[in-house]
Amino acid sequence: MGEALDEYMKVLLDCGMKPQSEIVAVCDSAGRITAEPVYAAICAPHYNACAMDGIATLASYTVGASEESPVVLSPEQFVRVDTGDLLPDGFDCVVMVEDVVFADGTGDSSSETGQGDGSPVLRSTTDRENRPRCPVSCTITATSTPWKHVRVIGEDICAGEMILPSNTEIIPSALGAMIASGVLEVQVIKKPVVGFIPTGDEIITPVANPKPGEILEFNSAIVSAMLKKWGAVSKVYPIVKDNKELIIKALKKALGECDIILLSAGASKGREDFSAAAISDVAKILVQGIAMRPGKPTILGYDGAKPVIGMPGYPVSGIIVMEQILQPLVSFLSCATRVPDKYIDAVLSRPVKSTAGFFEFTRVKLGFVKNVVIASPISGGSGVVTSFMRADGILEVPQDVTEYKTSDKVRVRLLRREDEIKRSIVAIGSHDQLLDEIGDLLQSGQGDGSPVLRYTADRENRPRSPFSLTSTNVGSMQGIYAIRKGEAHIAGVHLLDEKTGEYNKSFVNRLIPEGGVTLYKCVKRKQGLLLAKGNPKGITGIGDLLNGGIRYVNRQKGSGTRILFDYLCRRDGIDAAAVYGYDREVYTHMSVAALVAAGMADAGIGTYSAAKMYDLDFLHISDEVYDLLIPDHFLELPSIQALLGVISSKEFKNRLEKLGGYIVF
């Protein structure tokens, strides 16, 4: 992190906060950290316990006993015992039942039926100590020694012995050790309580159908989940309006109840951002605005021993602030040993720019393609919560670096396990909802018709396939480039060759002349104009897009749909650039449909399935071929085999039918 920020963190960590402790029942203490050493209250075992089912006797009685020369014990020379019984007074060893035959024929065989035999037995617990001894003699076939098969008092733990030192995570077996040694309560480090105060006039508690201008408050859910993972407790306060006095009131309440306070949103310098003013009223402000991106508008302060952090409302900024600033504070207070971050070396698929002087956190997708790790920066501002959800790692760009170039080697902090990323099929290219459905079927193991049931040596058994699919929607042309550069396993392509009327083949031949790739037939799909329900603008074809007041929404350059539109315009002699909205680019069929449905555009080209999803009118233009481009050397990969299995499965056909507008080959 930046040096300046490190200094602020040192001040915060040094503001006087201290880990607190509390007493919890041992049975609830797993995963907690001991606040002081734990000493055994009693010995374990706390009495001389028989360690086997059999008889208690004196070792001296057993001398010389063997299979060949068994020794007979009279009834007063032994008592029958079970594992865990108190070794009766006057005896010093146990002979196990397998080496004993009772004169009445009971013994090992009787116990196998588990019926019990009703014969009197001297047992361990107090109320049984007066029971009569076994009335018959027995024969033993093994010599014993003093204390054999006896768990002597204190054998495991002696009273007064230290069971656990301070600052130790309590693992499940430690619960057993504590209880066995009479420790039923334990002093542990208190989980830090972090107060979260959401603010903003536009913020509302989540509802299913928000009105325009209402923002669903979801930061508290993210923050609470992160805190729980770190062993802290969140206390989420009601949403506070953009009013300085109300915010101060909320801060004061939280300062009385929590160890660290997060004030969400209002940290930048907008006209209704009262955070700085409110925080300065209750706390000492260390800094307003830090050299970190996302997260720049963060405010750091403290009141006595309690850090107060004003954090940006944008979720990605918020998550980065949580990771970089809150986690060190929480792990200090919780005494938790932080699992060290894991990094991986990767090759950048696109350049990354960074602002000089800022420590930047770029979300990247990672793909293992041909044993090289490819890092693809995820676009989307700090308001785009999916950019974090979809990220496999974070590229941390130091303050003195302003640019990484394509193919630069970088170190990426992992957000997922490496083995999970390794099992992922990387799809880069044209978007279609069917890719998501393939991913789902792959992951749920339904693709090949039945749940995969495996019990393998690595015990990774589960009712699903181990593979997943991660797709980046950049259009058909970029997909072909990605395959050529070895950045993807598969690419969805649907590129119409105007001259031949054929799809894909000529593009691939031209862009990958060396070959070695296969165009795997996936589906045909209906493409057409997406129009508002009932077609209020009366659009009957591409030509009408030039009519006054018609707003078109286009797809990005290099996408098959964009190329289709350009072709249609040329074919019909339309000046594409004259179409209002030609420059307005979105990246998926769904985005086109969403904008038309919202009345923000009157027309756009997209798939039938997108039209159906948004209940739009659909003017059919063509049935286009959507192929998957796959390098030949990937075809034998188990993951690609599983993917091809999914594509040919009945369940996949069912899903396509539900989406609508697809023709399966």
Next chain:
Amino acid sequence: MGEALDEYMKVLLDCGMKPQSEIVAVCDSAGRITAEPVYAAICAPHYNACAMDGIATLASYTVGASEESPVVLSPEQFVRVDTGDLLPDGFDCVVMVEDVVFADGTGDSSSETGQGDGSPVLRSTTDRENRPRCPVSCTITATSTPWKHVRVIGEDICAGEMILPSNTEIIPSALGAMIASGVLEVQVIKKPVVGFIPTGDEIITPVANPKPGEILEFNSAIVSAMLKKWGAVSKVYPIVKDNKELIIKALKKALGECDIILLSAGASKGREDFSAAAISDVAKILVQGIAMRPGKPTILGYDGAKPVIGMPGYPVSGIIVMEQILQPLVSFLSCATRVPDKYIDAVLSRPVKSTAGFFEFTRVKLGFVKNVVIASPISGGSGVVTSFMRADGILEVPQDVTEYKTSDKVRVRLLRREDEIKRSIVAIGSHDQLLDEIGDLLQSGQGDGSPVLRYTADRENRPRSPFSLTSTNVGSMQGIYAIRKGEAHIAGVHLLDEKTGEYNKSFVNRLIPEGGVTLYKCVKRKQGLLLAKGNPKGITGIGDLLNGGIRYVNRQKGSGTRILFDYLCRRDGIDAAAVYGYDREVYTHMSVAALVAAGMADAGIGTYSAAKMYDLDFLHISDEVYDLLIPDHFLELPSIQALLGVISSKEFKNRLEKLGGYIVF
């Protein structure tokens, strides 16, 4: 695992059990696994949202605006907006507040005070849409483009888009993505419910002062903690007496309420072990007794789609059965991706024997000494719960291996993180309680007088030292051998040279003639005879141990205390072998004290601190020197430096004073 057991596991996994699902609130869903794909209910953003504080206007009004040639907008050409506001109708972009100056002087500067200015503003939410516009004009110094600083509807997520596929772990940011797209509830895989039925007449619910023969039921605590870690839920049933009918009743109840049933104890063939009989009454038994150690007496069965497992009552056996048999079943039902086990290559410090045909699990301590990982098998049967708690790893001995020799290279499955093991100081040698106190001070960071407060580049800041101490009590001689073989960082030694009356030096010179080691002065401690309170047997010295009826308890060969006793006997002309109990060896002072306190021995040699702990009479024999033997090349290690810091700390002296009988050098 063994082949036969693998077959049984396949049968169990195939018995028909299936992951179940349930609906939970999204805010409670972190860490859960999706049971079906999650689709967005609404777009995110669900309206065109201003992405900056500033003004909403039309891009066409802003053409040409720059610092050099500002453009003036009349009041009807813009409205003031804040981040998150609905973009007002008729506008297509936002100019950020930094590029705007209002004619009334408000703007960026006013907002910094956070006071608001009372001027009317068109705001986002419905009740504000009719507010009048800003009454003054403004000047802008930047040109905008359509949709600049606007988060267009669906920019992040389009309604209908798949947010998460099935079988995906829900990470914190995914909560944000779901809520933002109007998904407030989610179908997740139900946590498997595992019923645990403890049985046994001698088993009782934990109490502080159990009577002899009463065993505290702690398996349920261990099992519950393990299940929680694996994402399952435990349902612990009341303790059932050793009665077949009662056990059957409990099994039937559990079968009606749980997905998997564990019947604890009674799985072997003792006379009161009814497990097999009871399980066979309610379920089909697959096998009784498996080729695994610990865990041999396990019973595997199933009723319909519900596995029923009879597990041994000994905690170590139970934990191994949980790991090897239960965890695969739980991870199948929970659809959780199991984190792959981690292994490490190690060198064995002692031989390990295994029974042919059995898959054996040997608990080992691991130490990083001179960059070599040393694995030391932990002694103690499967009843010794501390053997699991103290283990750093498990040596899995395959069925066809019957022996590993000292110095054999083995692979060890890690139970702790490698970095934690690396930070651990390995102490092998003579036991003294002060080692535990050193470990505690080391871990709590109190040793050097003040809590260690560090904020380092790896963010491993916490109020404690990163080091810990792990000690194996094998006696002084074994400690010197361990140092010589490079298996330990330090060894506690207290060996009296009869000829010189000096401690330790001559032994070290003889056993490590090449030198390169330092005897670090630690303490002097009082050794003496530990006698029952009030000395009922009237023992006045070593000579009285030969008196009739006096039971002595000895320490193990090679321990300094044993050597002291042998010396004392020789000195006083006593035939040590004639002392009753000379062959009865225990490994620590505390064990000696515990046996004397329990009336199982009348005398033993031990430290004053052990006598004090057990409130025993103490007959002083000598003040002996307890040194720490440390190889010179370790003295500069940060961990050893920290340890030496602890030893010279005031807090350590306080602790010794509390223990009693120590003289600090």
